[in-house]
Amino acid sequence: QKEVEQNSGPLSVPEGAIASLNCTYSDRGSQSFFWYRQYSGKSPELIMSIYSNGDKEDGRFTAQLNKASQYVSLLIRDSQPSDSATYLCAVLRDSSYKLIFGSGTRLLVRP
């Protein structure tokens, strides 16, 4: 079992819709969770971090964390074609300071 799992996609949504990206992790002791966005041929950039159960909103982005279910999600409201990218879920293994990435979900927003 991979430590951080994501559906590879592509997830295709029409412009203006809500895109929902999901991630599960195996280390129950993990406390810190991140979503990075990576455009094709570019480097990853952080868009959200979340540390406690519940929702965290930042503009059109909402991160959701459920530690009991070992589940992290990212919602993108009013999706735009410029949101088309690969979204990487990352989990910090606190004991070793290692950031463990999932393989990413490719999102396509259709105009």
Next chain:
Amino acid sequence: DTAVSQTPKYLVTQMGNDKSIKCEQNLGHDTMYWYKQDSKKFLKIMFSYNNKELIINETVPNRFSPKSPDKAHLNLHINSLELGDSAVYFCASSRDRGLETQYFGPGTRLLVL
């Protein structure tokens, strides 16, 4: 004014050669990282230095050797390159280890022929 820079951007070389990739950050961060991203886009930590001290040393072939001459620089030397080393190598930095946001460089695309 680039925060995390890497050189070279592209590297095409023959099997068996030795090559180095350089990374510099001007953010004043204490911690720097090397990641490898393979053709399936899987991003995996290789090494990390905190204030010039090696703190993460993943299971990678010992043909890979990192070196941090100071807090702002982290280099990666690869001996006897193999076909499977072809990937994108990203340098990253963070203010400190742990919870801090990691800022990635533009990547070095290595192709071993």
